[in-house]
Amino acid sequence: MDSERFLCGPCPVARGLAHVGDAWSNLILRDAGLGLRRFDEFQKSLGIAPNILARRLKALTDAGMLEKRRYSERPPRDEYVLTERGRDYLPVLHALGAWGARHFGKGEVMRLVDTESSRAIEPVVVDRVSGRPTRELSLRTELP
Amino acid sequence: MDSERFLCGPCPVARGLAHVGDAWSNLILRDAGLGLRRFDEFQKSLGIAPNILARRLKALTDAGMLEKRRYSERPPRDEYVLTERGRDYLPVLHALGAWGARHFGKGEVMRLVDTESSRAIEPVVVDRVSGRPTRELSLRTELP
Numbered sequence: 032m033d034s035e036r037f038l039c040g041p042c043p044v045a046r047g048l049a050h051v052g053d054a055w056s057n058l059i060l061r062d063a064g065l066g067l068r069r070f071d072e073f074q075k076s077l078g079i080a081p082n083i084l085a086r087r088l089k090a091l092t093d094a095g096m097l098e099k100r101r102y103s104e105r106p107p108r109d110e111y112v113l114t115e116r117g118r119d120y121l122p123v124l125h126a127l128g129a130w131g132a133r134h135f136g137k138g139e140v141m142r143l144v145d146t147e148s149s150r151a152i153e154p155v156v157v158d159r160v161s162g163r164p165t166r167e168l169s170l171r172t173e174l175p
Numbered sequence: 176m177d178s179e180r181f182l183c184g185p186c187p188v189a190r191g192l193a194h195v196g197d198a199w200s201n202l203i204l205r206d207a208g209l210g211l212r213r214f215d216e217f218q219k220s221l222g223i224a225p226n227i228l229a230r231r232l233k234a235l236t237d238a239g240m241l242e243k244r245r246y247s248e249r250p251p252r253d254e255y256v257l258t259e260r261g262r263d264y265l266p267v268l269h270a271l272g273a274w275g276a277r278h279f280g281k282g283e284v285m286r287l288v289d290t291e292s293s294r295a296i297e298p299v300v301v302d303r304v305s306g307r308p309t310r311e312l313s314l315r316t317e318l319p
Binding site: 041044050052057120121122125127128130134136141154159161166 | 239
């Protein structure tokens, strides 16, 4: 994928995908949203090769979605924390997970629970103004 | 990425990503949502190599997100139409596009317009029951 081409195009979906258009990046962000921060934690959770994980963490940091913070000087060790931009992406994963559970949810699948109410939530994408699910709308794209 | 491992795991995000965890698949689904159906239309829109496009169309068809329909017998030609499962994925792209526009929206970016009201919509992911944006909730995952 020619990221530069998509980054400069007018489609915000493509621009987003230039940064989060692979499965590993999404799973790293998922784990970061669940509180994981350290290289070893991500590696253990994902079973990902260290060189691939290092590359993805760097790309997400360069994209401003993770922030690298040194937590040990000797030996030098960094942890990766979601930025505002990274945290703002989590609802996309909530919607993706809801879709995954609806269509590929055979057997046991995790659910998202609101820690305040201890109630399972059901993510749905709506138009902020009308509150209507975007799924029910007839939509087109246009330049402003 | 070892798709099988993710397909069988308990995380619905990972299960979804096993099918839509690459940028091309997402862009094909975006285009299908905008009404594109034919191989040539996708190729022209995406500037994608024919062999990659063919592979992605087959994978999305195998995943039950697109349905192949023959529209010409001589020469044999198929078009690809979103299934219920594929259409149900579009809101994820709406949320992704909204995030992309917020964070990488420099210059001109397309917006989503409701064809009924001709109003630009603002996709947001909320909990269906409470209507609260999932972004504002403190969430954890659990097995039911």
